[in-house]
Amino acid sequence: MPFTxxxxxxxxxxxxxxxxxxxxxxxxDVVDQNRAVIDRPDEIRRVMPFKRLILTDFKCEMTRxxxxxxxxxxxxxxxxxxxxxxxxxxxxLAKRKAKANLSDFERYQAMKKxxxxxxxxxxxxxxxx
Amino acid sequence: MARAxxxxxRACRSKTYHRRGLxxxxxxxxxxFPQHEKKAKNEPAVQKPPKFYPADDTPHPKTRRKVVAAxxxxxxxxxxxxxxxxxxxFKGKRVVFLRQLPSGLLLVTGPFAxxxxxxxxxxxxxxxxxxxxxDISKVDASKxxxxxxxxxxxxxxKKKGEEEFFEGDKEKKSLPxxxxxNQKTVDSALTAGLSEDLKGYLSTRxxxxxxxxxxxxxx
Numbered sequence: 543m544p545f546t547x548x549x550x551x552x553x554x555x556x557x558x559x560x561x562x563x564x565x566x567x568x569x570x571d572v573v574d575q576n577r578a579v580i581d582r583p584d585e586i587r588r589v590m591p592f593k594r595l596i597l598t599d600f601k602c603e604m605t606r607x608x609x610x611x612x613x614x615x616x617x618x619x620x621x622x623x624x625x626x627x628x629x630x631x632x633x634x635l636a637k638r639k640a641k642a643n644l645s646d647f648e649r650y651q652a653m654k655k656x657x658x659x660x661x662x663x664x665x666x667x668x669x670x671x
Numbered sequence: 672m673a674r675a676x677x678x679x680x681r682a683c684r685s686k687t688y689h690r691r692g693l694x695x696x697x698x699x700x701x702x703x704f705p706q707h708e709k710k711a712k713n714e715p716a717v718q719k720p721p722k723f724y725p726a727d728d729t730p731h732p733k734t735r736r737k738v739v740a741a742x743x744x745x746x747x748x749x750x751x752x753x754x755x756x757x758x759x760x761f762k763g764k765r766v767v768f769l770r771q772l773p774s775g776l777l778l779v780t781g782p783f784a785x786x787x788x789x790x791x792x793x794x795x796x797x798x799x800x801x802x803x804x805x806d807i808s809k810v811d812a813s814k815x816x817x818x819x820x821x822x823x824x825x826x827x828x829k830k831k832g833e834e835e836f837f838e839g840d841k842e843k844k845s846l847p848x849x850x851x852x853n854q855k856t857v858d859s860a861l862t863a864g865l866s867e868d869l870k871g872y873l874s875t876r877x878x879x880x881x882x883x884x885x886x887x888x889x890x
Contacts, residue, residue, distance in 0.1 A: 646755070646765075646890045647803040650872045 547597040549578065552604045554622045555595040564635070566598070566623055571607050579607065583614045600625050741775030747800040751807040754779060755799040755877045755890070761788050763876035767805055767861060769812040778815055782858040785865070786874045789854055792820050799877075801890040805869065809860040815853070 547553070553569045557580075571579040573589055580595070581587040587607075602620035604612060617623060626632045644652065680686070688694065697704060748754070752768045754777070766779040766788050777795055781788030862870070879885065 642887065643889055645803060646801045646877070646888075647753070647869075647872055650875060651868060654868075654871065 547599060549592070549597065550601065551606050552601045552616065552620075554598045554600045554602065554626065555580070556598060557590070557594055558596045559594045566626060567595070568602060568604070568613065568617065568622075569595075570604075570613070581608075581610075581613055583610060583617065598622075598626055598631070599629065741771070741773060742795055744771050744777075745795060745800060747802075748777070748795070748798075749804065750812075751804045753801045753803045753805065753873070754793070755801060756788075756793060756797065757799060758797045759793075761791075763878055764788050765801070765873050765875070765877060766791075766793075767807065767873070768800075769807060769810060769815075769857075772815075772817050774817045776817070778812060780854070780857055780861070781873065782861045782865075783854050784858045784862060785870055790815060790820075790850075790857060792817070799890055803869075803872075805861070806864045807861065809863065810857055811860075812857075 549569060549572065551569060551571065555567055555569060557563050557565045557567060565582065567580040567582050567585075567590075569578045570581040570587060573579060576593070577589050577591050578595065579587060580590045600620070600622040602616040602622045604616040608616065627636065681690075693704075748768055748771075750768060750770055753765050754768050756762055756764050756766060756779075764781070764786055766781055766786070769778045769780060769790075772778055772792060774792075775795070776792040777798065778790065779788065779793050780790045783789045865873070
């Protein structure tokens with residue numbers, strides 16, 4: 543199986559460590575073997591080591607060290623952030639976040655739903671035996 | 672640096688005197704600063720020395736300056752909020768908050784018909800406020816105050832003396848019917864507005880499960 547996710551200008555990556563972990567960024571330039579310049583439309587462009595980045599499947603077409611305007615335009619055209627949110631990985635993250643934000647009452651409702659579902663399943667399983 | 676020096680120069684005593692116009696005030700007052708009349712000091716009343724000094728120093732309690740006011744209600748607790756009681760007989764129970772009493776304690780009720788918690792006072796510190804709110808506009812909670820609960824709570828606290836111990840358990844004094852009636856009124860007003868889900872929620876006790884991290888739970 544060949545590699546499919548490459549470090550390249552415009553590659554969308556997720557920050558996996560540090561205060562901004564969980565955020566999607568775009569690789570704007572490569573400094574050396576270990577570091578890249580990453581950028582986001584709403585944040586300052588800065589250097590980050592590759593060890594803190596996880597590459598995604600998505601990229602956008604942009605030039606090296608593009609200005610914010612060009613970056614935003616490129617991201618919109620490629621729809622990279624939206625595509626990521628729709629991907630299996632993105633959906634998993636969204637589910638986890640939703641679960642963490644459940645209120646006490648919502649947790650109770652989820653528990654009840656799970657119980658009724660399990661009951662139905664076990665009923666069917668019983669009838670099949 | 673130069674600005675600081677200039678500022679200091681301007682603030683010196685003589686410059687300030689001139690800027691504030693103190694020279695003009697003096698001039699108006701005939702060369703002196705105006706002074707108000709000194710208040711005549713009252714001669715302190717002559718205290719006769721006491722005829723008797725006690726042999727030992729009597730202990731005097733220190734003056735108390737602490738003012739005990741009703742605790743400030745947390746912003747997350749509003750009338751109709753569902754609270755989780757954390758301590759006491761009803762720990763884990765989810766109850767409806769009605770109002771804060773003048774003493775600072777919270778007036779809550781199960782409702783009794785749903786989970787067995789009667790109209791009761793609870794300290795804010797032993798309560799988690801959830802984000803779930805119910806409608807309590809139909810409930811008249813203003814008629815319940817701290818004095819309403821004192822006889823019920825006093826009955827619990829009374830410790831048995833020796834005589835009473837040998838007499839054996841007296842007949843259980845049932846609550847005056849007034850309490851039961853009040854409970855029923857409040858219950859019916861409350862449960863009308865509760866969905867089946869909410870009723871089930873209120874009748875279930877809260878507990879921590881293996882995967883729960885309390886500091887990450889959102890209530």
